[in-house]
Amino acid sequence: MATLENFPDLPPFPDDVPTAPLLRLSLEKLLKRDKDEFERFCKTCEDIGFFYLDLRHSDQGESILADADQLFKVGEELFNLDLDEKKKYDFSKQNSYFGYKAQGAAVVDRQGNLDRNEFYNVSKDDILGVSEPLPAPDLLTRHRPLLKSFIETAHSIVTLILELLNEHLGLPPSTLPNLHRLHELSGDQVRFIKAPPQPQDDRRTALGEHTDFGSVTILFNRLGGLQVLPPGEDAEWCYVRPLPGHAIVNLGDSMVKFTNGLLRSNIHRVVSPPGLQADTTRYSLVYFSRPEDNVLLKRLEGSSRIPPLPADAVEEEVNSKDWIIRRALGRRVDLHDKIDFDRGAGTEQISRRIKVHN
Numbered sequence: 001m002a003t004l005e006n007f008p009d010l011p012p013f014p015d016d017v018p019t020a021p022l023l024r025l026s027l028e029k030l031l032k033r034d035k036d037e038f039e040r041f042c043k044t045c046e047d048i049g050f051f052y053l054d055l056r057h058s059d060q061g062e063s064i065l066a067d068a069d070q071l072f073k074v075g076e077e078l079f080n081l082d083l084d085e086k087k088k089y090d091f092s093k094q095n096s097y098f099g100y101k102a103q104g105a106a107v108v109d110r111q112g113n114l115d116r117n118e119f120y121n122v123s124k125d126d127i128l129g130v131s132e133p134l135p136a137p138d139l140l141t142r143h144r145p146l147l148k149s150f151i152e153t154a155h156s157i158v159t160l161i162l163e164l165l166n167e168h169l170g171l172p173p174s175t176l177p178n179l180h181r182l183h184e185l186s187g188d189q190v191r192f193i194k195a196p197p198q199p200q201d202d203r204r205t206a207l208g209e210h211t212d213f214g215s216v217t218i219l220f221n222r223l224g225g226l227q228v229l230p231p232g233e234d235a236e237w238c239y240v241r242p243l244p245g246h247a248i249v250n251l252g253d254s255m256v257k258f259t260n261g262l263l264r265s266n267i268h269r270v271v272s273p274p275g276l277q278a279d280t281t282r283y284s285l286v287y288f289s290r291p292e293d294n295v296l297l298k299r300l301e302g303s304s305r306i307p308p309l310p311a312d313a314v315e316e317e318v319n320s321k322d323w324i325i326r327r328a329l330g331r332r333v334d335l336h337d338k339i340d341f342d343r344g345a346g347t348e349q350i351s352r353r354i355k356v357h358n
Helices: 027-031 035-047 059-079 083-087 124-128 138-142 144-169 253-258 275-279 320-329 348-352
Strands: 024-026 050-054 099-101 118-123 189-195 207-210 216-221 226-228 246-251 268-270 282-289
Touching: 024 027, 024 035, 027 035, 027 050, 027 059, 027 144, 035 050, 035 144, 059 118, 059 138, 059 144, 059 189, 059 282, 118 124, 124 144, 124 189, 138 144, 144 189, 144 216, 144 282, 253 320
Parallel strands: 024 050
Antiparallel strands: 050 246, 099 118, 118 189, 189 282, 207 268, 216 246, 216 282, 226 268
16 A cells, blocks of 8 residues: 555555654745744754655745756756766766766775766756856756756755754854855755666665765655664664655755754665665755855854864864765775775764763
8 A cells, every 4th residue: 555645657655664754844834934843843953854845835845846847857868868978977087076977986885885876966056157167968058047946946945944053053143054155166066866776686775874965955856765764772774755745855964063963964875765666767856055165064153052062172174175075076986996985974973873862
């Protein structure tokens, strides 16, 4: 059996697999600064850092849903291009994480298994004219206006999230939004993802357990496969059920570093979709918001809610750009003779800590 909360023309998400009990928050209510919704938002950002965002019933939400529908079609066309054509836009040897990543280009675990999905990363700065445009397939060039619309709306939602967190933390006004300005250089990107069905006798992790590199992730997907590992010693991996009309939102490493672990960037991974969905190609669309390139990923001053650092703590001096390059390219097998798995890690160890509430 499956519920009605499925996408048409796709196999249903099964009801007999463990699913993460993520809160469903309303963009409409958050835009109106609804008190109860704000409190639920703040709690989930500390407890797990993952939630559903209902995008219906607001202009911004309806706009990004419409853009996402079109971009899913663009993504299918994009990945149907010849492999040799796609590889022209792999810029990793130029120390860039934008452009194309082929399936099997990165290590996903300590056993040396390779990833099982394709990426294409489109730079926010490229599309908005903040930086020089990168070479791109004609398909993406034709859809630059659509990408611009999607980016601007996604970034407006990110800004709302940052404003609410800023208020929750009691930081000086606009502290967090001013680290993520739309027209400043950053690693913000749109990512198209394709994960083909895995062999029936070898269905394993397609993208290994990790935390996200940046600040806020807005994910659109229609098939299962995403799993989170909830906090707690006895936690087990749970699927995140895709919901029509919703995005899946999660916080990334920089929010952990800015708040000394008060906010959570939860561990997640991608595996083969459950049930009948396993035989269907999985496409996803993501907007990753990251701090501006020169922002240092360190505890922020000006909040009584952010826990102090231990007296002997020395924070790493790393800016956003270097952090993202290290994490995005650190496990590429075509760039390194030997993969330093720990060097490419994020805030997973902080996420694994058991949170104690007084």
